[in-house]
Amino acid sequence: MTAPVRTDRGSEELIRAEEPVLAHNYHPLPVVVARAEGAWVEDVEGRRYLDMLAGYSALNFGHRHPALIDTAHRQLDRLTLTSRAFHNDRLAEFAERLSALTGTDMVLPMNTGAEAVESGIKVARKWAYDVKGVPADRATIVVAADNFHGRTTTIVSFSTDETARSGFGPFTPGFKIVPYNDLAALEAAVDETTAAVLIEPIQGEAGVNIPDDGYLAGVRELTRRAGCLFVADEIQSGLGRTGHTLAVEHESVVPDVVLLGKALGGGIVPVSAVVGSREVLGVLHPGEHGSTFGGNPLAAAVGTAVVELLETGEFQRRATDLGEVLREGLDALVGKGVVRFRARGLWAGVDVDPALGTGREVSERLMREGVLVKDTHGSTIRLAPPLTVTAEELRGALGTLEKVLTAS
Incomplete structure (x- = not known):
């Protein structure tokens, strides 16, 4: 990670400060990111999160490649x-x-x-x-x-x-x-x-x-x-x-x-x-x-x-190989809170059992466990980590998803 950015305001205060001055065209998760590297980000309090959204694929090569x-x-x-x-x-x-x-x-x-x-x-x-x-x-x-x-x-x-x-x-x-x-x-x-x-x-x-x-x-x-x-x-x-x-x-x-x-x-x-x-x-x-x-x-x-x-073809190969890890992990979650999913390469849409919460609620639970994703519609979340993510990190994120779904 890069050196900490000096700030005298924490996440909650910074989020409150945005409310009167930013147009309300987004509804972000309540995390204030201050630093990032690879597949990980860190908030202003120093908490680390695995980024499983990658800026809607804008960060295919990870943060700060x-x-x-x-x-x-x-x-x-x-x-x-x-x-x-x-x-x-x-x-x-x-x-x-x-x-x-x-x-x-x-x-x-x-x-x-x-x-x-x-x-x-x-x-x-x-x-x-x-x-x-x-x-x-x-x-x-x-x-x-x-x-x-x-x-x-x-x-x-x-x-x-x-x-x-x-x-x-x-x-x-x-x-x-x-x-x-x-x-x-x-x-x-x-x-x-x-x-x-x-x-x-x-x-x-x-x-x-x-x-x-x-x-x-x-x-x-x-x-x-x-x-x-x-x-x-x-x-x-x-x-x-x-x-x-x-x-x-x-x-x-x-x-x-x-x-x-x-x-x-x-x-x-x-x-x-x-x-x-x-x-x-x-x-x-x-x-x-x-x-x-x-x-x-x-x-x-x-x-x-x-x-x-x-x-070089390296990132295309990573998406293919890690996509298999992603698919296998999601397959194992079907019936354990996951109703169905669609995946190609390192990209998936996951339909969660609506009885367990909306996509937004599941995203917030994952955030509290150190994994960042984003909902789409209803009870669907999308997974699109940087192509630099490791198999171990990916399995860890899927384990966290299982945890928040089975604990609901």
Whole structure:
């Protein structure tokens, strides 16, 4: 761990201090983190917790990975921002290596995941008008129910989560919503106006919903036949989390466009990107899209270091191997408070017996035992530890889950 940060206020006082000055758009667990390293965090009182959430996969490489921190330190001493009004000496390597890692032609660098999704929507519409020949302002995008792609006004326009939608209309038109994992419904929704099908290969926020085998390959084939794009949102599922660089690789699928974020910034800076074929991303021309911070030198340097870690295949292998430990441990808990679970790689959605509490209540009990997770909906919690976690740490967390469930 790093040296303690001096503070004269404890967790409870700091939490109370936030109440009048922070917008109430989050309901965090009552823990105040002050330091972190690897898979562990420490609060202001010095209590240690195993991080089993990893910043919703933004911390795939753990807290303060030495290679990433060293890269950031060195870049901070050189150059942090130029805007895209000028070239910078870090962006070309980042784009080259990211495109090679993902097997794509071009990279559009942005900052946040929601920005990547918004950018993907714009690119798909532009492609529909310029390449497919859809009449002006008639392009549609087909999405899946229970999706989570972000919380901007356009994105919540095609959300089925009323918490995200309610009170934020009027909503952006041009989207069709179909059930997830239903190829027949998807085929019925696609027509001559369809620019793209936008889906998560695995629905994270919905509870780590994993589609049937063949679904992603079916989406690829359907979109190819219909002459529209397949846009895969890999912001949470990508970059090693499921045992492959991209989750679509489980079915050997190559989308037209992939949306990346979270882990691409190594838990240091927000970095996202839209990657895809030259035919698609090539529709953009100067002035049609941009970002002051997208592709900045600090982000590009950290992003390149992240790609370098993934190029070795080490983290993909860890996710696969440790995923077996996770699955075996959860299998043993079915009937002991766990009703069912869905897991792929080092990522799981766990449905707890509602009689034992809500997902929030189970998360709070785990927190008191030194394990940090987060609920999704109802009595479901998600587990997504850093890919640097050890098998021993993982088994310890699962043991703690068993303890809090059987003690209820």
